[in-house]
Amino acid sequence: MDYNTSRPKLKLxxxxxxxxxxxxxxxxxxxxxxxxxxxxxIIKVMGNMIPHQKDAEDLERTLWxxxxxxxxxxxxxxSPYPINIITTTEREHxxxxxPQQRITYRxxxxxxxxMIRTLPDIPDEEARHQTLELVVNQMAKSLATWNKNVLxxxxxxxxxxxxxxxxxxxxxxxxxxxxxxxxxLALTKPVSGKKKxx
Numbered sequence: 001m002d003y004n005t006s007r008p009k010l011k012l013x014x015x016x017x018x019x020x021x022x023x024x025x026x027x028x029x030x031x032x033x034x035x036x037x038x039x040x041x042i043i044k045v046m047g048n049m050i051p052h053q054k055d056a057e058d059l060e061r062t063l064w065x066x067x068x069x070x071x072x073x074x075x076x077x078x079s080p081y082p083i084n085i086i087t088t089t090e091r092e093h094x095x096x097x098x099p100q101q102r103i104t105y106r107x108x109x110x111x112x113x114x115m116i117r118t119l120p121d122i123p124d125e126e127a128r129h130q131t132l133e134l135v136v137n138q139m140a141k142s143l144a145t146w147n148k149n150v151l152x153x154x155x156x157x158x159x160x161x162x163x164x165x166x167x168x169x170x171x172x173x174x175x176x177x178x179x180x181x182x183x184x185l186a187l188t189k190p191v192s193g194k195k196k197x198x
Contacts, residue, residue, distance in 0.1 A: 004017070011069055011070045011072070012066055012069060012070055014049075014050075015046055015049060015066070015070070016049075019042065019045060019046060019049075019070065020070060022038070022041075022042050022045070023042060023067065023070045023071050023075065025038070026038040026039055026042065026071070026075060026077075027071060027074060027075055032076070032077075035075070035076070035077055036077050036078060039067060039075060039077040042067060043060070043063050043064065043067060046063050046066065046067070047059065047060070047063055060080070060081070061081045064079045064080070064081050064083065065081075065083060065084050065086060067079075068083045068085075069086050073085065104162070104163060105159060105163075107142050107143060107145070107146035107147075108139060108142050108143075108159075109142070112135070112138055112139065112142060113163060115131075115135055116135055116139075116160065116163040116164060117163060117164065119131060119132060119135065119164055119167075119168050120164050120167035120168055132168065132172075133172070133176075135160075136156055136160065136170065136172065136177075136180060137180050137183075137184075139156055139159065139160070140156060140180045140181055140183070140184035141183075141184045141187060143155065143156070143159075143184070144181075144184040144185050144187065144188045145187070145188060148184075148185055148188050151181055151184065151185065152181070153170070153174065153177040153178075153181065156170060156177070157169065157170035
């Protein structure tokens with residue numbers, strides 16, 4: 001069996017092994033006109049492989065640079081652009097680290113927690129109150145999804161106060177809180193699986 005792991009490593013894996021084979025074939029051609037025509041065909045194939053960049057201004061220049069890189073700069077053809085030599089360090093992407101921030105309450109998630117932490121910094125009183133209502137509503141939904149048995153106005157108030165370091169206290173009416181909690185609990189109820197007969 002011929003596996004990819006036993007084959008030579010691809011110069012640019014995004015174009016695949018078939019493009020690499022076409023370039024290798026073009027390197028074997030002795031007739032310059034035939035080699036030029038082959039290179040232009042390879043450029044068209046490479047362009048079709050990345051259709052989302054078709055409108056990019058320098059796409060064709062990039063494709064010619066990539067063709068030269070795939071051939072190890074050995075393909076002797078007439079490029080419409082001067083070839084830029086791409087080093088391997090330019091091709092390597094930086095390592096992306098996982099976020100290291102700790103989430104106090106996982107059921108709220110990082111986005112909601114960061115919104116809660118920025119609540120005290122909103123200068124406008126009316127905007128802060130409206131944002132607080134939206135945040136408490138989302139907190140109730142997240143808490144109900146996680147464990148509906150612990151959802152209560154006291155739990156929401158305690159979590160909100162802890163996440164804002166005591167700078168925000170829950171100042172909603174009991175009626176508003178009951179409405180928010182009942183709406184959140186309604187989202188967690190299972191949908192009946194019975195179908196109506198016609």
